[in-house]
Amino acid sequence: MDLNFSEDQRSLRDEVRRLLNDQASSAAMREAAEKNGGFDASLWDMAAAELGFCATNVPEAFDGLGLGAMELALLLEECGRRLACIPAWSTIAVGTPLIVSLGSEGAKSRLLPEIAAGSYRIAVALPIDNPQVAVRAQQSADGYVLDGAVSLVADLPSATLVLVPARFEDGKLGLFAVAPDDGLKIGSVQTIDLTRPFGALKFEGVRVGADARLDDAGFSEEALAQALLPGRLGLAAEQIGAAQGCLDLTLEYISGRVQFGRTIASFQAIKHRCAAMVVDLAEARSLLYGAAANLNIGASEIEMEIDALGVLAADVLWKVAEESIQLHGGVGNTWEYDPHFYFRKAQATAFMMGSSDERLARIAAQVIDGAAA
Amino acid sequence: MSAVQSLEEFRRQVAAWMAEHLTGRFAELKHRGHAGDGDALPDLRREWEQELAAGRWTCPGWPQEYGCRGLSVAEQVVFQEEYARAGGPGRLGHIGEGLVGPTLIAFGTEEQKKRFLPGIREGREFWAQGYSEPDAGSDLGNIKTRARLDPETGDWIVTGQKVWTSLAHLSDWIFVLARCEEGSVGPKGLIFLLMPLKQPGIEIHPIRQIGGGAEFNSVFFDGARASADCVVGQPGDGWKIAMTLLSFERGISTLGQQLGFTQELATIVEIARENGAAQNPAIRARLARAWAGLRAMRYMAIRSLEGGTSAEEELERLGYKYHWSNWHRDLGKLGMDVMGFDGVIINDDHRREQLRQMFFFTRSDTVYGGTNEIQLNIIAERGLGMPKEPRGKA
Numbered sequence: 001m002d003l004n005f006s007e008d009q010r011s012l013r014d015e016v017r018r019l020l021n022d023q024a025s026s027a028a029m030r031e032a033a034e035k036n037g038g039f040d041a042s043l044w045d046m047a048a049a050e051l052g053f054c055a056t057n058v059p060e061a062f063d064g065l066g067l068g069a070m071e072l073a074l075l076l077e078e079c080g081r082r083l084a085c086i087p088a089w090s091t092i093a094v095g096t097p098l099i100v101s102l103g104s105e106g107a108k109s110r111l112l113p114e115i116a117a118g119s120y121r122i123a124v125a126l127p128i129d130n131p132q133v134a135v136r137a138q139q140s141a142d143g144y145v146l147d148g149a150v151s152l153v154a155d156l157p158s159a160t161l162v163l164v165p166a167r168f169e170d171g172k173l174g175l176f177a178v179a180p181d182d183g184l185k186i187g188s189v190q191t192i193d194l195t196r197p198f199g200a201l202k203f204e205g206v207r208v209g210a211d212a213r214l215d216d217a218g219f220s221e222e223a224l225a226q227a228l229l230p231g232r233l234g235l236a237a238e239q240i241g242a243a244q245g246c247l248d249l250t251l252e253y254i255s256g257r258v259q260f261g262r263t264i265a266s267f268q269a270i271k272h273r274c275a276a277m278v279v280d281l282a283e284a285r286s287l288l289y290g291a292a293a294n295l296n297i298g299a300s301e302i303e304m305e306i307d308a309l310g311v312l313a314a315d316v317l318w319k320v321a322e323e324s325i326q327l328h329g330g331v332g333n334t335w336e337y338d339p340h341f342y343f344r345k346a347q348a349t350a351f352m353m354g355s356s357d358e359r360l361a362r363i364a365a366q367v368i369d370g371a372a373a
Numbered sequence: 374m375s376a377v378q379s380l381e382e383f384r385r386q387v388a389a390w391m392a393e394h395l396t397g398r399f400a401e402l403k404h405r406g407h408a409g410d411g412d413a414l415p416d417l418r419r420e421w422e423q424e425l426a427a428g429r430w431t432c433p434g435w436p437q438e439y440g441c442r443g444l445s446v447a448e449q450v451v452f453q454e455e456y457a458r459a460g461g462p463g464r465l466g467h468i469g470e471g472l473v474g475p476t477l478i479a480f481g482t483e484e485q486k487k488r489f490l491p492g493i494r495e496g497r498e499f500w501a502q503g504y505s506e507p508d509a510g511s512d513l514g515n516i517k518t519r520a521r522l523d524p525e526t527g528d529w530i531v532t533g534q535k536v537w538t539s540l541a542h543l544s545d546w547i548f549v550l551a552r553c554e555e556g557s558v559g560p561k562g563l564i565f566l567l568m569p570l571k572q573p574g575i576e577i578h579p580i581r582q583i584g585g586g587a588e589f590n591s592v593f594f595d596g597a598r599a600s601a602d603c604v605v606g607q608p609g610d611g612w613k614i615a616m617t618l619l620s621f622e623r624g625i626s627t628l629g630q631q632l633g634f635t636q637e638l639a640t641i642v643e644i645a646r647e648n649g650a651a652q653n654p655a656i657r658a659r660l661a662r663a664w665a666g667l668r669a670m671r672y673m674a675i676r677s678l679e680g681g682t683s684a685e686e687e688l689e690r691l692g693y694k695y696h697w698s699n700w701h702r703d704l705g706k707l708g709m710d711v712m713g714f715d716g717v718i719i720n721d722d723h724r725r726e727q728l729r730q731m732f733f734f735t736r737s738d739t740v741y742g743g744t745n746e747i748q749l750n751i752i753a754e755r756g757l758g759m760p761k762e763p764r765g766k767a
């Protein structure tokens with residue numbers, strides 16, 4: 001197993017980091033979060049069109065870069081670090097892998113090259129807190145009819161393409177692509193995380209053409225769960241990146257703030273807490289890269305690893321965000337300083353794609369009752 | 374054959390050797406002699422070291438010019454894993470193989486290498502580490518043990534006390550950090566000496582530990598001698614050599630250690646299944662969390678062995694000791710909680726006794742080799758560049 005980055009991986013990360021350091025400044029993030037509903041359109045254009053973010057994990061056969069989970073992780077870590085207000089996670093980590101793993105050859109050659117070129121912002125119509133299929137599909141004379149409601153969809157307000165996993169009467173699943181203006185009812189949902197917009201979707205007898213269906217002949221729950229693994233990994237990467245960004249700004253603050261005639265960074269109580277955060281970050285990040293390498297090769301315990309990763313990533317972001325406010329003192333409690341944006345993200349992401357309690361319960365079932373014991 | 378295939382072939386070879394040799398009279402050594410049980414069956418474990426040596430499995434990572442296999446990092450990891458998987462006993466030769474050998478290879482004279490490396494490689498001579506003193510623990514630079522040059526013989530004459538010296542009572546030699554320049558303070562004026570433990574000026578007193586056993590000792594020096602050719606480096610270089618030696622401590626053996634952790638977790642799960650603790654949701658969550666931490670630890674170790682040199686990777690490496698020792702200490706408590714009251718009753722059930730010993734010994738994990746607090750200081754100061762702790766006067 002090789003967990004050191006290649007030259008290419010390093011330069012990809014550095015390039016993304018450079019762009020986001022320049023373009024996703026605190027001021028830009030605040031502008032998007034406070035005035036534009038958590039979406040920074042110009043940053044997206046730059047990331048998608050100029051830097052080719054969206055090509056990362058599109059196979060080469062469809063004009064993508066054909067890179068794996070490690071690169072996906074590096075990219076989303078950087079987005080998390082700067083709280084970049086772009087739908088990178090929904091588009092690249094969740095949407096694209098669904099099409100790559102579940103789509104027919106025809107659908108792939110139709111959609112993937114355009115996705116790679118950055119032409120779509122994708123939202124996936126699965127309830128974000130519990131990604132179970134909530135929409136029903138029925139065949140009609142000239143296509144399909146979709147019914148159902150999905151109460152919480154990440155990045156829906158900025159999406160230009162909505163992917164809808166839906167269930168047929170016989171229990172099989174299908175994947176549909178619809179445009180937001182295709183007769184969907186879209187409601188807005190305001191959450192405490194100002195850097196990621198959410199929306200609610202309602203399908204009331206929405207008619208779509210036969211070509212809206214992306215898969216060949218239906219797929220199982222299990223196949224959908226597999227296709228969502230990069231999304232789970234990507235979410236953890238974003239959380240870990242956010243934790244790093246939050247720790248960085250905290251370290252900067254405490255090394256400038258003076259009390260009792262010395263910087264507060266010189267107090268051992270504070271040094272130790274920062275060092276402990278470093279260890280927690282190293283733990284979560286190592287598991288991120290290990291799981292990414294294993295996702296690439298489809299190793300046997302990958303679901304357990306990704307569940308474990310979800311637990312560690314949510315924990316570390318929470319811990320760092322909470323400590324950040326504390327170590328900033330009074331100013332940490334003001335709107336003006338940035339820690340609260342990370343604190344918001346920590347709580348809002350803690351229940352995305354399921355909760356830590358559910359993840360631990362699944363791991364326990366394997367470790368205690370299953371083969372991994 | 375690809376690298377992966379040959380590694381798997383090598384794995385089979387180690388496993389086969391262990392299966393063939395850790396049997397018969399050695400069978401009772403399985404899973405014995407590890408931390409908390411470190412003074413178990415010493416005579417048989419000495420013989421086991423020679424058995425390993427005969428199979429050329431001692432010092433397998435040392436270069437071939439010293440008569441060893443010169444295994445790659447990946448092969449050493451495989452060896453450690455298979456050794457642990459087979460239940461290989463705690464290594465009496467660990468300090469010689471892991472610390473003294475690499476230090477002599479880096480700093481020793483040709484004579485010193487000729488004199489000491491074969492004894493370690495052949496499983497004949499065992500070593501103890503003489504750093505800590507009553508007034509010099511975390512503050513290692515404060516050592517007071519004195520080394521004085523005897524102008525007649527050229528020997529160094531040593532007076533003072535070392536403490537917490539693991540396995541000194543089972544060892545033949547000790548390396549000693551002592552003050553050779555009168556009036557020097559801190560890391561200056563120190564000397565690194567190699568000394569036979571069986572000599573008139575040395576007394577070894579075992580110290581009883583919280584778990585009841587006695588793996589460490591006080592070692593008293595009263596005019597004990599180190600001959601002139603037993604100084605490593607120059608007099609005055611002691612600190613540099615002592616620190617380099619410590620850097621060997623975080624090595625390959627960590628992956629073998631993790632296999633031991635995996636076995637301990639499996640034992641706890643097994644008991645939880647038997648006694649019904651596995652029905653308790655809080656226990657289930659803790660077992661799952663332990664699994665997650667162990668998996669992360671594995672990848673931390675792999676990343677650190679791969680030796681990336683960016684600032685971020687260096688920082689991660691500094692966190693490794695703090696991570697594994699605290700994970701293991703938590704496991705010590707989890708094992709007891711899974712057993713419930715049954716765990717506090719002393720009986721001779723082997724698995725339960727093992728978990729009880731682990732409960733006690735894991736308290737030491739966050740003390741030796743740099744305490745938790747010292748690890749956090751190092752991460753903050755060296756890793757994050759935060760201000761250094763002020764030193765007190767005197």
Ligand SMILES: Cc1cc2nc3c(=O)[nH]c(=O)nc-3n(C[C@H](O)[C@H](O)[C@H](O)COP(=O)(O)OP(=O)(O)OC[C@H]3O[C@@H](n4cnc5c(N)ncnc54)[C@H](O)[C@@H]3O)c2cc1C
Nearest residue numbers: 502503504505510511537538539737740741742744746747
């Ligand atoms: C099982 C075991 C085996 C050992 N084997 C050996 C051996 O073979 N050879 C050897 O030389 N030594 C050995 N040691 C000794 C070990 O290295 C020391 O115990 C350790 O370095 C701590 O030193 P101390 O015991 O003097 O504690 P102290 O340094 O007195 O520490 C006491 C407490 O104060 C804290 N503290 C100290 N300094 C600071 C600071 N600057 N900031 C914050 N907190 C601080 C410590 O973290 C600790 O919690 C062994 C120890 C154990 C437990």
